[in-house]
Amino acid sequence: MRIFDPHIHMTSRTTDDYQAMYTAGVRAVVEPSFWLGQPRTSPTSFLDYFDSLLGWEPFRAAQYGIAHHCTIALNPKEANDPRCAPVLDELPRYLVKDRVVAVGEIGYDSMTPAEDTALAAQLQLAADHGLPALVHTPHRDKLAGLRRTLDAVRESALPPEHVLLDHLNETTVKEAKDAGCWLGFSVYPETKMDEERMVAILRAHGPEQVLVNSAADWGRSDPLKTRRVGDLMLAEGFTEDDVDRVLWRNPVAFYGLSGRLDLDVDATDATHEGNSILRGGE
Amino acid sequence: MTQPHTSRDTPPAGNPLALTSLDDLHTQLTAHLTEPARAWLARALDEAAARSGTHGPISAWELRLAEAGRRCGTDHVDAVRILILHAAQAGPDALTRVYQQGTAAERRAVLHALPHLVPGPDALPLVEDALRTNDTRLVAAAVGPYAARHLDAHNWRHAVLKCLFTGVPVDTVADLHHRARADTELARMLDDYAAERTAAGRPVPEDLHRVLALTASEAKES
Numbered sequence: 001m002r003i004f005d006p007h008i009h010m011t012s013r014t015t016d017d018y019q020a021m022y023t024a025g026v027r028a029v030v031e032p033s034f035w036l037g038q039p040r041t042s043p044t045s046f047l048d049y050f051d052s053l054l055g056w057e058p059f060r061a062a063q064y065g066i067a068h069h070c071t072i073a074l075n076p077k078e079a080n081d082p083r084c085a086p087v088l089d090e091l092p093r094y095l096v097k098d099r100v101v102a103v104g105e106i107g108y109d110s111m112t113p114a115e116d117t118a119l120a121a122q123l124q125l126a127a128d129h130g131l132p133a134l135v136h137t138p139h140r141d142k143l144a145g146l147r148r149t150l151d152a153v154r155e156s157a158l159p160p161e162h163v164l165l166d167h168l169n170e171t172t173v174k175e176a177k178d179a180g181c182w183l184g185f186s187v188y189p190e191t192k193m194d195e196e197r198m199v200a201i202l203r204a205h206g207p208e209q210v211l212v213n214s215a216a217d218w219g220r221s222d223p224l225k226t227r228r229v230g231d232l233m234l235a236e237g238f239t240e241d242d243v244d245r246v247l248w249r250n251p252v253a254f255y256g257l258s259g260r261l262d263l264d265v266d267a268t269d270a271t272h273e274g275n276s277i278l279r280g281g282e
Numbered sequence: 283m284t285q286p287h288t289s290r291d292t293p294p295a296g297n298p299l300a301l302t303s304l305d306d307l308h309t310q311l312t313a314h315l316t317e318p319a320r321a322w323l324a325r326a327l328d329e330a331a332a333r334s335g336t337h338g339p340i341s342a343w344e345l346r347l348a349e350a351g352r353r354c355g356t357d358h359v360d361a362v363r364i365l366i367l368h369a370a371q372a373g374p375d376a377l378t379r380v381y382q383q384g385t386a387a388e389r390r391a392v393l394h395a396l397p398h399l400v401p402g403p404d405a406l407p408l409v410e411d412a413l414r415t416n417d418t419r420l421v422a423a424a425v426g427p428y429a430a431r432h433l434d435a436h437n438w439r440h441a442v443l444k445c446l447f448t449g450v451p452v453d454t455v456a457d458l459h460h461r462a463r464a465d466t467e468l469a470r471m472l473d474d475y476a477a478e479r480t481a482a483g484r485p486v487p488e489d490l491h492r493v494l495a496l497t498a499s500e501a502k503e504s
Contacts, residue, residue: 055386059417092338097385098351098359260352 001243003226004028006251007134007166007184007213010057010068011036011049017216017223018064024227028263030255031057032071032105032134035078037218043087046074050094058099067263069255071104071134072097079118080110088121095129099262101255102126104134105166108145111138116152123156132162132257134184137172139191146172150179164211164254169193173205182254186215187225195225195232202233207246211254297454299360299394300426304368307361319354323362326350330369340383343370347380347388356387363391367399374404381408386417393423403432413441422450430457439468442493443475452489462496469497 003026010018010031021029031053033046040046053070061068072094078084094100103126108115119135126133135153138145146165153163165176166184169192176183185201186192193201198212216223230243255261299307312320326346329335335342347366351359372380377399381392393412396405405428412424425441433441438461445452452458462468472494476486 051385055389056415056417059386059419089339093340093344093348093383096337096340096345096348098349098387099385262351262356264356 001025001227001230001240001247002027003230003247004030004251005213005223005226006030006164006211006255007032007186007215008223009034009215009217010061011052012218013216013223015060015064018061018066021223022064022066024224025230026066026223026226027265028067028069028251029061030069030071030101030134030251032102033073034075034105034136034217039081040078041081041083043084043090046084046087047090054094054097054099062265065265067265069099069101069261071102072100073104073106073122073134074118075105076107076109076115076118076136076138080112080114085114085118088118091122091125092129095125095131098260100131101258101260102132102134102164103129104164105136106133107136107149107166108138109136111141111145111148119149119152120156123152123158126162127157130259132164132254133158134164134166135181137165137167139167142167142169143171143175146175150175150181153179153181162257166213167192167215170197170201173201177205177209182209182211182250184211184213186213187229188215189220189222189225191220195228198229199232199236199238202238202242202246203236207238207242207250209250210246211250212246297394297422297426297456299364300397300423300428300456304365304398308365311358311361311365315354315358319358322353323365326353326362326366327369330366333370344380344383347384347391351387359387360391360394363388364395364398367392367395372399374400377405378408381411386420390419390423393420393428394426396428397426397431400428406432409433410437413437413444416448418448418450421445421448422454425450425455427456430455430461435465435467439465439471442468443471446472446475446487446490446493449487452493458493459496462493463499465497469494472497 005026008029008031010029033050033053050072058068072091074087103122106119106122123133135149137149153160160180164182164184167186168176168183173183185198187195187198202210212226212229214221214223214225226247230247233243315323329346330343337345343366347363350362354362377392381389409424409429412420421444425445442455445455472490476490479486
């Protein structure tokens with residue numbers, strides 16, 4: 001089973017996780033920029049983080065045979081802090097980099113005017129840079145947040161088929177699908193989605209446009225949840241082709257919109273069997 | 283702390299990007315790039331030479347540097363970036379900016395470009411920065427001819443030791459034979475490292491013995 005985790009915060013994970021992910025079949029990840037638990041207090045703190053997503057973290061991933069990409073943005077939560085918001089001016093020079101495959105995570109946290117401004121500005125940045133957008137849907141007041149997100153997307157220059165709406169669940173999947181966006185689901189040990197509910201959603205709505213991620217970070221989360229979903233899909237009667245579509249081809253298709261996916265792990269960096277890893281997209 | 287990476291991830295020996303003349307590099311690239319990549323490179327070099335145009339907060343040639351990987355492919359990207367830096371006549375200030383604002387891949391290209399573009403020691407802080415990382419791609423790029431020319435003895439010895447620690451082949455270290463010759467302090471450091479490895483029950487890297495042998499040769503009269 002080849003797995004592309006389209007949303008995982010590897011900065012917060014150990015090398016043991018990389019090893020276990022490789023063993024489970026993970027060959028590619030996208031790490032969206034987000035907050036770090038401890039609030040940042042200045043744009044320079046973001047810059048060091050972005051540099052890490054384009055420097056150290058891909059190197060670390062390559063050591064374990066995993067191709068690492070990232071998305072760059074001012075996250076919704078810190079968009080509300082006037083000390084952090086000026087980082088928006090620094091984003092254009094990051095959004096041109098190789099291996100930046102989307103603008104994200106953007107979206108709503110508490111649905112404030114500051115979040116409206118940051119979301120609209122960053123949807124425009126995505127359109128300007130030929131990038132798709134990874135849009136986080138809020139944990140609190142989720143359905144209202146989804147609708148407000150869809151309004152923002154409709155008002156933007158970015159077509160809905162270049163938008164991945166993440167952290168969806170039973171209450172939001174239909175409207176997100178009807179809007180023509182890609183559908184992201186985060187599978188967690190306790191909150192968000194679990195494997196059984198994920199499989200039920202796949203049965204009800206089909207595997208088209210669906211991406212499943214672990215969204216693993218510094219909280220209670222599990223970087224192998226993608227594999228667990230694949231295993232349960234097979235146990236519940238989905239075909240290997242369905243699993244490959246959800247866990248590999250759909251993320252390759254969505255982030256491939258950037259033209260910047262490079263799924264070859266440099267042979268000089270790869271550590272497993274001393275060889276480069278399969279190429280995606282075929 | 284992150285442990286040093288072992289020889290599992292050794293970069294290729296030698297440092298042809300820093301040693302090949304820019305004309306030869308250009309000729310080799312032209313032979314290997316696809317037609318669209320070749321056309322893109324020609325435009326990028328013209329743009330860099332004219333130093334014209336901007337893309338938001340950065341100049342157009344810095345945008346070309348950033349996107350070189352997806353335009354020309356990862357096999358050729360270092361050479362492409364070196365040629366763009368040369369066409370833009372990037373000096374220590376521009377190289378420092380590109381390095382500091384660059385991805386690891388862009389930083390590596392800047393390090394390879396240093397011997398071609400900077401005659402004096404002004405860009406040494408970039409080499410020192412790369413040698414502080416644990417990214418073996420950057421460490422390998424940092425120990426090229428520019429470091430051989432300008433790095434002081436203490437930092438150079440630590441760079442050699444770091445290569446042994448991180449599994450970067452010592453063949454990557456430019457001018458190793460000359461700089462290691464009769465270096466008794468380097469010999470002491472290597473002996474101590476070998477003793478530490480042995481005490482821990484770990485093998486002593488073959489490269490260590492090779493460098494140790496070089497330190498034993500007499501200083502050459504100039």
